[in-house]
Amino acid sequence: MTQNIYARWQMQKIKDALKTRRVVLLEGSRQCGKTTLSKELASNETIYRTLDDSTLLKAAIDDPSGFVRHGNELMIIDEVQRTPDLLLAIKKDVDENQAWGRFLLTGSANIQSLPSVKESLAGRISKVRLRPLTLGEIYGKSPNFITNAFKGEFSISKSSQKPTEGLAYNKDIYISYAMRGGYPEAVKLDQAQEIRRWHKDYLTALIDRDLKDIAEIRRKDSLLKLVEVLAAWSSKELDISKIGTNLSLARPTIETYINALESLYLVERVRPWHTTDYDRIKKQDKIFVTDSGFMSSILKWTFEAVRFDGDLNGKLIETFVFNQLSAILEAQEDDCNLYHYRDREKREIDFIVQNENGDILGIEVKAGSSVNKSMFKHLEWFKHNLAAENKFKGIVLYSGEHALSFGDNMWAVPISSLWS
Numbered sequence: 001m002t003q004n005i006y007a008r009w010q011m012q013k014i015k016d017a018l019k020t021r022r023v024v025l026l027e028g029s030r031q032c033g034k035t036t037l038s039k040e041l042a043s044n045e046t047i048y049r050t051l052d053d054s055t056l057l058k059a060a061i062d063d064p065s066g067f068v069r070h071g072n073e074l075m076i077i078d079e080v081q082r083t084p085d086l087l088l089a090i091k092k093d094v095d096e097n098q099a100w101g102r103f104l105l106t107g108s109a110n111i112q113s114l115p116s117v118k119e120s121l122a123g124r125i126s127k128v129r130l131r132p133l134t135l136g137e138i139y140g141k142s143p144n145f146i147t148n149a150f151k152g153e154f155s156i157s158k159s160s161q162k163p164t165e166g167l168a169y170n171k172d173i174y175i176s177y178a179m180r181g182g183y184p185e186a187v188k189l190d191q192a193q194e195i196r197r198w199h200k201d202y203l204t205a206l207i208d209r210d211l212k213d214i215a216e217i218r219r220k221d222s223l224l225k226l227v228e229v230l231a232a233w234s235s236k237e238l239d240i241s242k243i244g245t246n247l248s249l250a251r252p253t254i255e256t257y258i259n260a261l262e263s264l265y266l267v268e269r270v271r272p273w274h275t276t277d278y279d280r281i282k283k284q285d286k287i288f289v290t291d292s293g294f295m296s297s298i299l300k301w302t303f304e305a306v307r308f309d310g311d312l313n314g315k316l317i318e319t320f321v322f323n324q325l326s327a328i329l330e331a332q333e334d335d336c337n338l339y340h341y342r343d344r345e346k347r348e349i350d351f352i353v354q355n356e357n358g359d360i361l362g363i364e365v366k367a368g369s370s371v372n373k374s375m376f377k378h379l380e381w382f383k384h385n386l387a388a389e390n391k392f393k394g395i396v397l398y399s400g401e402h403a404l405s406f407g408d409n410m411w412a413v414p415i416s417s418l419w420s
Helices: 011-020 034-040 054-062 064-068 086-096 145-151 171-180 192-213 220-233 240-246 251-263 292-298 303-307 310-331 373-385 415-419
Strands: 023-027 047-050 075-078 103-107 125-129 267-270 286-289 336-342 348-355 360-365 392-398 410-414
Touching: 011 023, 011 034, 011 125, 023 034, 034 047, 034 075, 034 103, 047 054, 054 064, 064 086, 086 103, 145 310, 145 348, 145 360, 145 392, 145 415, 171 192, 171 292, 171 303, 171 310, 192 220, 192 292, 220 240, 220 251, 220 286, 220 292, 240 251, 251 267, 267 336, 286 292, 286 310, 292 310, 303 310, 310 336, 310 348, 310 360, 310 415, 348 373, 360 373, 373 392, 373 410, 392 415, 410 415
Parallel strands: 023 103, 023 125, 047 075, 075 103, 360 392, 392 410
Antiparallel strands: 267 286, 336 348, 348 360
16 A cells, blocks of 8 residues: 555546536545645646645635635635635625636535534535545545445455455455555554554644634543544444443533534444334434544554454444445445434344435445354345335345355345445
8 A cells, every 4th residue: 555646536526516516615534635636636727725824824814805816717725614704705706706616625624513604605515525545445446336236236356455465355454454544644554553653643633723623622631532432432323421421521511522523524423214103213323433543543452452352343344334335425426325223122234325216225244254144134124124115135244255145135245345
Protein backbone atom coordinates (compact mmCIF):
# COMPACT_ATOMS: atom_id res chain seq x y z
CA MET A 1 0.00 0.00 0.00
CA THR A 2 2.55 2.57 -1.09
CA GLN A 3 0.36 4.42 -3.59
CA ASN A 4 -0.49 7.95 -2.47
CA ILE A 5 -3.33 9.00 -4.77
CA TYR A 6 -6.39 6.83 -5.24
CA ALA A 7 -9.31 7.17 -7.63
CA ARG A 8 -12.14 8.08 -5.29
CA TRP A 9 -15.60 6.71 -5.98
CA GLN A 10 -17.27 10.06 -5.33
CA MET A 11 -15.33 11.97 -7.99
CA GLN A 12 -17.97 11.45 -10.70
CA LYS A 13 -20.78 12.45 -8.35
CA ILE A 14 -19.00 15.74 -7.63
CA LYS A 15 -18.44 16.41 -11.34
CA ASP A 16 -22.09 15.65 -12.11
CA ALA A 17 -23.32 17.85 -9.27
CA LEU A 18 -21.21 20.79 -10.44
CA LYS A 19 -23.10 20.64 -13.75
CA THR A 20 -26.52 21.04 -12.13
CA ARG A 21 -25.99 22.90 -8.83
CA ARG A 22 -24.60 26.29 -8.00
CA VAL A 23 -22.91 24.96 -4.85
CA VAL A 24 -21.51 21.52 -4.04
CA LEU A 25 -20.50 20.55 -0.52
CA LEU A 26 -17.99 17.74 -0.07
CA GLU A 27 -18.33 16.66 3.54
CA GLY A 28 -16.56 14.08 5.67
CA SER A 29 -14.12 13.63 8.53
CA ARG A 30 -10.78 15.39 8.60
CA GLN A 31 -7.97 13.60 6.77
CA CYS A 32 -10.34 11.39 4.74
CA GLY A 33 -9.09 12.91 1.47
CA LYS A 34 -11.43 15.85 0.79
CA THR A 35 -8.67 18.38 0.09
CA THR A 36 -6.79 16.00 -2.20
CA LEU A 37 -9.97 15.20 -4.11
CA SER A 38 -11.05 18.83 -4.43
CA LYS A 39 -7.62 19.82 -5.75
CA GLU A 40 -7.92 17.16 -8.45
CA LEU A 41 -10.89 19.16 -9.76
CA ALA A 42 -8.91 22.39 -9.85
CA SER A 43 -7.62 23.95 -13.06
CA ASN A 44 -5.60 27.05 -13.90
CA GLU A 45 -8.80 29.07 -13.64
CA THR A 46 -9.92 27.64 -10.31
CA ILE A 47 -9.78 29.80 -7.19
CA TYR A 48 -8.64 27.72 -4.22
CA ARG A 49 -8.82 28.98 -0.64
CA THR A 50 -8.39 27.02 2.58
CA LEU A 51 -9.67 28.34 5.87
CA ASP A 52 -6.93 26.43 7.66
CA ASP A 53 -4.78 29.38 6.53
CA SER A 54 -5.04 31.96 9.33
CA THR A 55 -4.79 34.95 6.97
CA LEU A 56 -7.51 33.65 4.69
CA LEU A 57 -9.64 32.77 7.71
CA LYS A 58 -9.40 36.32 9.02
CA ALA A 59 -10.32 37.73 5.63
CA ALA A 60 -13.35 35.45 5.44
CA ILE A 61 -14.49 36.53 8.90
CA ASP A 62 -13.93 40.26 8.33
CA ASP A 63 -15.44 40.48 4.84
CA PRO A 64 -17.40 37.34 3.86
CA SER A 65 -19.07 38.97 0.85
CA GLY A 66 -15.77 40.17 -0.55
CA PHE A 67 -14.14 36.82 0.15
CA VAL A 68 -16.60 34.86 -2.02
CA ARG A 69 -17.06 37.40 -4.82
CA HIS A 70 -15.82 36.11 -8.18
CA GLY A 71 -16.93 35.38 -11.74
CA ASN A 72 -18.15 32.11 -13.28
CA GLU A 73 -15.03 30.12 -12.51
CA LEU A 74 -15.02 27.45 -9.80
CA MET A 75 -14.10 28.62 -6.31
CA ILE A 76 -13.02 25.90 -3.88
CA ILE A 77 -13.27 26.81 -0.20
CA ASP A 78 -11.69 24.21 2.06
CA GLU A 79 -12.93 23.69 5.66
CA VAL A 80 -15.87 26.06 5.28
CA GLN A 81 -17.28 25.11 8.70
CA ARG A 82 -14.65 27.38 10.27
CA THR A 83 -16.60 30.45 9.07
CA PRO A 84 -20.33 29.64 8.96
CA ASP A 85 -21.16 33.26 8.01
CA LEU A 86 -19.74 32.50 4.58
CA LEU A 87 -22.89 30.53 3.77
CA LEU A 88 -25.01 33.69 3.88
CA ALA A 89 -22.52 35.45 1.62
CA ILE A 90 -22.48 32.48 -0.77
CA LYS A 91 -26.29 32.44 -0.88
CA LYS A 92 -26.38 36.11 -1.86
CA ASP A 93 -23.62 35.59 -4.44
CA VAL A 94 -25.20 32.58 -6.17
CA ASP A 95 -28.62 34.23 -6.19
CA GLU A 96 -27.09 37.13 -8.11
CA ASN A 97 -25.07 34.88 -10.43
CA GLN A 98 -26.95 31.62 -10.95
CA ALA A 99 -24.40 29.84 -13.15
CA TRP A 100 -23.84 26.17 -12.28
CA GLY A 101 -20.74 24.93 -10.52
CA ARG A 102 -19.37 28.15 -9.05
CA PHE A 103 -18.60 26.84 -5.55
CA LEU A 104 -17.12 23.61 -4.24
CA LEU A 105 -17.02 23.67 -0.46
CA THR A 106 -15.41 21.09 1.80
CA GLY A 107 -16.37 20.61 5.42
CA SER A 108 -14.99 18.41 8.18
CA ALA A 109 -18.10 18.94 10.27
CA ASN A 110 -21.77 18.60 9.46
CA ILE A 111 -22.43 22.26 8.73
CA GLN A 112 -26.17 22.05 9.37
CA SER A 113 -25.45 20.81 12.91
CA LEU A 114 -23.39 23.87 13.85
CA PRO A 115 -25.25 26.14 16.28
CA SER A 116 -24.11 29.29 14.47
CA VAL A 117 -25.37 28.23 11.04
CA LYS A 118 -28.51 30.07 9.96
CA GLU A 119 -28.44 29.26 6.23
CA SER A 120 -28.99 25.85 4.62
CA LEU A 121 -28.58 26.90 0.97
CA ALA A 122 -31.66 24.79 0.25
CA GLY A 123 -32.30 24.44 -3.48
CA ARG A 124 -28.82 25.68 -4.32
CA ILE A 125 -26.57 23.01 -2.86
CA SER A 126 -25.78 19.35 -3.47
CA LYS A 127 -24.02 17.36 -0.75
CA VAL A 128 -21.54 14.55 -1.38
CA ARG A 129 -20.18 12.48 1.51
CA LEU A 130 -16.56 11.32 1.39
CA ARG A 131 -15.50 8.56 3.77
CA PRO A 132 -12.07 7.14 4.57
CA LEU A 133 -10.63 4.96 1.83
CA THR A 134 -12.31 1.66 1.08
CA LEU A 135 -10.51 -1.44 -0.10
CA GLY A 136 -12.33 -1.03 -3.40
CA GLU A 137 -10.79 2.41 -3.92
CA ILE A 138 -7.34 1.21 -2.86
CA TYR A 139 -7.50 -1.62 -5.40
CA GLY A 140 -9.18 0.38 -8.15
CA LYS A 141 -12.49 -1.50 -8.10
CA SER A 142 -15.99 -0.15 -8.78
CA PRO A 143 -18.69 0.05 -6.05
CA ASN A 144 -20.84 -2.71 -7.55
CA PHE A 145 -21.43 -5.07 -4.63
CA ILE A 146 -24.99 -3.99 -3.74
CA THR A 147 -26.15 -3.74 -7.35
CA ASN A 148 -24.75 -7.21 -8.08
CA ALA A 149 -26.08 -8.68 -4.84
CA PHE A 150 -29.66 -7.74 -5.76
CA LYS A 151 -29.05 -9.75 -8.95
CA GLY A 152 -27.53 -12.65 -7.05
CA GLU A 153 -24.13 -12.11 -8.66
CA PHE A 154 -21.00 -12.28 -6.50
CA SER A 155 -17.37 -11.79 -7.53
CA ILE A 156 -14.44 -13.46 -5.79
CA SER A 157 -11.18 -11.58 -5.26
CA LYS A 158 -7.65 -12.72 -4.48
CA SER A 159 -5.49 -10.85 -2.01
CA SER A 160 -2.72 -8.65 -3.43
CA GLN A 161 -1.28 -7.97 -0.01
CA LYS A 162 2.34 -9.16 0.22
CA PRO A 163 3.63 -11.64 1.28
CA THR A 164 0.39 -13.46 0.44
CA GLU A 165 0.39 -12.40 -3.22
CA GLY A 166 -2.30 -14.32 -5.08
CA LEU A 167 -3.59 -16.19 -2.04
CA ALA A 168 -7.22 -16.15 -0.96
CA TYR A 169 -8.25 -13.73 1.75
CA ASN A 170 -8.47 -15.14 5.26
CA LYS A 171 -9.49 -13.82 8.67
CA ASP A 172 -5.96 -12.66 9.51
CA ILE A 173 -5.84 -10.49 6.40
CA TYR A 174 -9.27 -9.00 7.14
CA ILE A 175 -8.19 -8.20 10.70
CA SER A 176 -5.03 -6.51 9.39
CA TYR A 177 -7.00 -4.37 6.96
CA ALA A 178 -9.60 -3.51 9.57
CA MET A 179 -6.99 -2.47 12.15
CA ARG A 180 -5.30 -0.21 9.60
CA GLY A 181 -8.53 1.52 8.60
CA GLY A 182 -9.00 3.86 5.68
CA TYR A 183 -7.50 7.24 6.51
CA PRO A 184 -5.01 7.85 3.66
CA GLU A 185 -2.15 8.84 5.97
CA ALA A 186 -2.67 5.76 8.14
CA VAL A 187 -2.89 3.52 5.07
CA LYS A 188 0.68 4.54 4.17
CA LEU A 189 2.05 3.32 7.49
CA ASP A 190 3.48 -0.17 7.95
CA GLN A 191 3.89 -0.65 11.70
CA ALA A 192 0.92 -1.16 14.02
CA GLN A 193 2.49 1.17 16.59
CA GLU A 194 2.80 3.93 13.99
CA ILE A 195 -0.82 3.49 12.94
CA ARG A 196 -2.01 3.63 16.55
CA ARG A 197 0.04 6.76 17.22
CA TRP A 198 -1.38 8.44 14.11
CA HIS A 199 -4.97 7.77 15.22
CA LYS A 200 -4.22 9.04 18.72
CA ASP A 201 -2.71 12.26 17.35
CA TYR A 202 -5.68 12.60 15.02
CA LEU A 203 -8.16 12.46 17.91
CA THR A 204 -6.14 14.95 19.95
CA ALA A 205 -6.08 17.40 17.04
CA LEU A 206 -9.83 17.08 16.52
CA ILE A 207 -10.62 17.78 20.15
CA ASP A 208 -8.16 20.66 20.44
CA ARG A 209 -9.08 22.27 17.14
CA ASP A 210 -12.47 21.34 15.72
CA LEU A 211 -14.78 20.48 18.60
CA LYS A 212 -14.77 24.04 19.92
CA ASP A 213 -16.56 25.10 16.72
CA ILE A 214 -19.36 22.61 17.34
CA ALA A 215 -20.05 22.33 21.06
CA GLU A 216 -18.90 23.73 24.36
CA ILE A 217 -16.80 20.91 25.76
CA ARG A 218 -16.18 21.52 29.45
CA ARG A 219 -14.87 18.07 30.34
CA LYS A 220 -12.18 17.12 27.86
CA ASP A 221 -11.16 14.09 29.93
CA SER A 222 -14.75 12.84 29.98
CA LEU A 223 -15.05 13.35 26.24
CA LEU A 224 -11.95 11.24 25.63
CA LYS A 225 -13.41 8.53 27.85
CA LEU A 226 -16.69 8.74 25.94
CA VAL A 227 -14.85 8.23 22.64
CA GLU A 228 -13.30 5.09 24.09
CA VAL A 229 -16.67 3.84 25.35
CA LEU A 230 -18.31 4.48 21.97
CA ALA A 231 -15.46 2.66 20.23
CA ALA A 232 -16.14 -0.35 22.46
CA TRP A 233 -19.86 0.06 21.72
CA SER A 234 -19.43 0.02 17.92
CA SER A 235 -21.89 -2.38 16.20
CA LYS A 236 -24.21 -2.42 19.24
CA GLU A 237 -27.56 -0.77 19.87
CA LEU A 238 -27.13 2.69 21.32
CA ASP A 239 -28.10 2.73 25.00
CA ILE A 240 -27.13 6.06 26.54
CA SER A 241 -28.05 4.94 30.06
CA LYS A 242 -25.59 2.05 29.92
CA ILE A 243 -22.97 4.12 28.10
CA GLY A 244 -23.11 6.68 30.88
CA THR A 245 -22.63 4.13 33.67
CA ASN A 246 -18.89 4.73 33.99
CA LEU A 247 -18.96 8.40 33.00
CA SER A 248 -19.48 11.22 35.47
CA LEU A 249 -21.69 13.07 33.03
CA ALA A 250 -25.39 13.91 32.97
CA ARG A 251 -27.43 12.30 30.20
CA PRO A 252 -28.00 15.62 28.33
CA THR A 253 -24.23 16.21 28.33
CA ILE A 254 -23.57 12.72 26.98
CA GLU A 255 -26.12 13.31 24.22
CA THR A 256 -24.50 16.66 23.37
CA TYR A 257 -21.07 15.07 23.18
CA ILE A 258 -22.29 12.18 21.03
CA ASN A 259 -23.97 14.65 18.68
CA ALA A 260 -20.69 16.56 18.43
CA LEU A 261 -18.79 13.38 17.57
CA GLU A 262 -21.43 12.58 14.95
CA SER A 263 -21.01 16.06 13.52
CA LEU A 264 -17.29 15.34 13.08
CA TYR A 265 -18.15 12.05 11.34
CA LEU A 266 -16.37 9.93 13.97
CA VAL A 267 -19.45 7.91 14.87
CA GLU A 268 -22.65 7.21 13.00
CA ARG A 269 -26.05 5.70 13.66
CA VAL A 270 -27.84 3.01 11.66
CA ARG A 271 -31.59 3.18 12.00
CA PRO A 272 -33.71 0.13 12.79
CA TRP A 273 -35.83 -1.37 10.01
CA HIS A 274 -39.47 -1.09 11.03
CA THR A 275 -41.59 -0.41 7.98
CA THR A 276 -44.29 -2.72 9.28
CA ASP A 277 -46.61 -2.61 12.28
CA TYR A 278 -44.92 -5.65 13.82
CA ASP A 279 -44.93 -4.55 17.46
CA ARG A 280 -42.06 -6.79 18.54
CA ILE A 281 -39.47 -4.84 16.56
CA LYS A 282 -37.05 -2.83 18.68
CA LYS A 283 -36.59 0.78 17.67
CA GLN A 284 -33.04 1.57 18.87
CA ASP A 285 -30.33 2.79 16.53
CA LYS A 286 -27.04 0.94 16.25
CA ILE A 287 -23.87 2.99 16.67
CA PHE A 288 -20.75 2.52 14.57
CA VAL A 289 -17.32 4.11 14.53
CA THR A 290 -16.79 5.31 10.97
CA ASP A 291 -13.27 3.89 10.68
CA SER A 292 -12.36 0.49 12.08
CA GLY A 293 -8.67 1.40 12.33
CA PHE A 294 -9.47 4.42 14.47
CA MET A 295 -11.68 2.22 16.65
CA SER A 296 -9.02 -0.43 17.25
CA SER A 297 -6.36 2.19 17.99
CA ILE A 298 -8.53 3.99 20.52
CA LEU A 299 -9.17 0.65 22.25
CA LYS A 300 -5.44 -0.20 22.13
CA TRP A 301 -6.15 -3.54 20.49
CA THR A 302 -3.28 -5.67 19.25
CA PHE A 303 -3.47 -8.09 16.34
CA GLU A 304 -2.87 -11.12 18.56
CA ALA A 305 -5.51 -10.07 21.09
CA VAL A 306 -8.12 -9.58 18.37
CA ARG A 307 -7.15 -12.70 16.45
CA PHE A 308 -7.95 -15.09 19.30
CA ASP A 309 -10.96 -13.30 20.79
CA GLY A 310 -14.21 -14.01 18.97
CA ASP A 311 -16.03 -11.03 20.50
CA LEU A 312 -13.28 -8.60 19.51
CA ASN A 313 -12.76 -9.84 15.97
CA GLY A 314 -16.51 -10.04 15.45
CA LYS A 315 -16.97 -6.43 16.51
CA LEU A 316 -13.99 -5.30 14.44
CA ILE A 317 -15.02 -7.12 11.27
CA GLU A 318 -18.64 -5.91 11.51
CA THR A 319 -17.45 -2.31 11.91
CA PHE A 320 -15.05 -2.81 9.00
CA VAL A 321 -17.88 -4.17 6.83
CA PHE A 322 -20.06 -1.21 7.80
CA ASN A 323 -17.28 1.16 6.70
CA GLN A 324 -17.06 -0.55 3.30
CA LEU A 325 -20.80 -1.02 2.86
CA SER A 326 -21.81 2.55 3.69
CA ALA A 327 -19.27 3.93 1.20
CA ILE A 328 -20.56 1.58 -1.52
CA LEU A 329 -24.15 2.67 -0.90
CA GLU A 330 -23.26 6.36 -1.17
CA ALA A 331 -21.15 5.90 -4.30
CA GLN A 332 -23.47 3.71 -6.38
CA GLU A 333 -26.10 5.08 -8.73
CA ASP A 334 -29.07 3.25 -7.19
CA ASP A 335 -30.74 4.86 -4.19
CA CYS A 336 -30.77 2.46 -1.24
CA ASN A 337 -31.23 2.80 2.50
CA LEU A 338 -29.26 1.00 5.20
CA TYR A 339 -30.88 -0.35 8.37
CA HIS A 340 -30.41 -3.04 11.00
CA TYR A 341 -32.99 -5.41 12.45
CA ARG A 342 -33.60 -6.71 15.97
CA ASP A 343 -36.76 -7.79 17.75
CA ARG A 344 -37.73 -8.74 21.28
CA GLU A 345 -37.26 -12.43 20.49
CA LYS A 346 -33.58 -11.57 19.83
CA ARG A 347 -33.82 -12.24 16.13
CA GLU A 348 -31.16 -10.01 14.67
CA ILE A 349 -29.81 -9.12 11.21
CA ASP A 350 -26.69 -6.98 11.10
CA PHE A 351 -27.65 -4.95 8.02
CA ILE A 352 -30.79 -4.51 5.94
CA VAL A 353 -30.44 -2.80 2.55
CA GLN A 354 -33.65 -1.75 0.79
CA ASN A 355 -33.77 -0.21 -2.68
CA GLU A 356 -36.30 2.11 -4.30
CA ASN A 357 -38.35 -0.85 -5.55
CA GLY A 358 -38.68 -2.28 -2.06
CA ASP A 359 -36.29 -5.15 -2.75
CA ILE A 360 -34.37 -6.18 0.37
CA LEU A 361 -30.94 -7.58 1.14
CA GLY A 362 -30.42 -9.05 4.59
CA ILE A 363 -26.71 -9.17 5.46
CA GLU A 364 -25.15 -11.05 8.35
CA VAL A 365 -21.43 -10.65 9.12
CA LYS A 366 -19.38 -13.57 10.45
CA ALA A 367 -15.66 -13.32 11.15
CA GLY A 368 -15.20 -17.08 10.85
CA SER A 369 -14.13 -18.97 7.73
CA SER A 370 -16.94 -21.55 7.76
CA VAL A 371 -20.69 -21.23 7.35
CA ASN A 372 -23.57 -23.57 8.20
CA LYS A 373 -27.31 -23.51 7.62
CA SER A 374 -28.11 -22.34 11.15
CA MET A 375 -26.47 -18.98 10.38
CA PHE A 376 -29.35 -18.24 7.99
CA LYS A 377 -32.20 -18.86 10.46
CA HIS A 378 -32.92 -15.17 11.14
CA LEU A 379 -32.62 -14.33 7.45
CA GLU A 380 -35.05 -17.14 6.60
CA TRP A 381 -37.49 -15.99 9.29
CA PHE A 382 -37.34 -12.39 8.06
CA LYS A 383 -37.84 -13.51 4.45
CA HIS A 384 -41.00 -15.48 5.21
CA ASN A 385 -42.54 -13.24 7.89
CA LEU A 386 -41.59 -9.61 7.18
CA ALA A 387 -40.45 -9.62 3.56
CA ALA A 388 -42.99 -12.01 2.10
CA GLU A 389 -44.21 -9.34 -0.34
CA ASN A 390 -40.69 -8.18 -1.24
CA LYS A 391 -37.92 -9.68 -3.30
CA PHE A 392 -35.45 -10.80 -0.63
CA LYS A 393 -31.93 -12.17 -0.66
CA GLY A 394 -30.07 -13.27 2.45
CA ILE A 395 -26.30 -12.99 2.59
CA VAL A 396 -23.81 -14.21 5.17
CA LEU A 397 -20.50 -12.41 4.66
CA TYR A 398 -17.66 -14.56 5.99
CA SER A 399 -13.87 -14.88 5.82
CA GLY A 400 -13.85 -17.98 3.62
CA GLU A 401 -13.06 -18.30 -0.08
CA HIS A 402 -16.22 -19.35 -1.92
CA ALA A 403 -19.63 -17.93 -2.81
CA LEU A 404 -22.04 -20.76 -1.94
CA SER A 405 -25.80 -21.22 -2.12
CA PHE A 406 -27.58 -22.22 1.11
CA GLY A 407 -31.09 -22.39 -0.29
CA ASP A 408 -33.45 -20.22 -2.28
CA ASN A 409 -31.82 -16.76 -2.47
CA MET A 410 -29.59 -17.51 0.51
CA TRP A 411 -25.86 -17.06 -0.03
CA ALA A 412 -22.59 -17.36 1.87
CA VAL A 413 -20.25 -14.80 0.30
CA PRO A 414 -16.60 -13.88 1.03
CA ILE A 415 -16.18 -10.45 2.62
CA SER A 416 -13.76 -9.64 -0.19
CA SER A 417 -16.75 -9.54 -2.57
CA LEU A 418 -17.33 -6.03 -1.20
CA TRP A 419 -14.39 -4.87 -3.33
CA SER A 420 -14.20 -7.48 -6.09
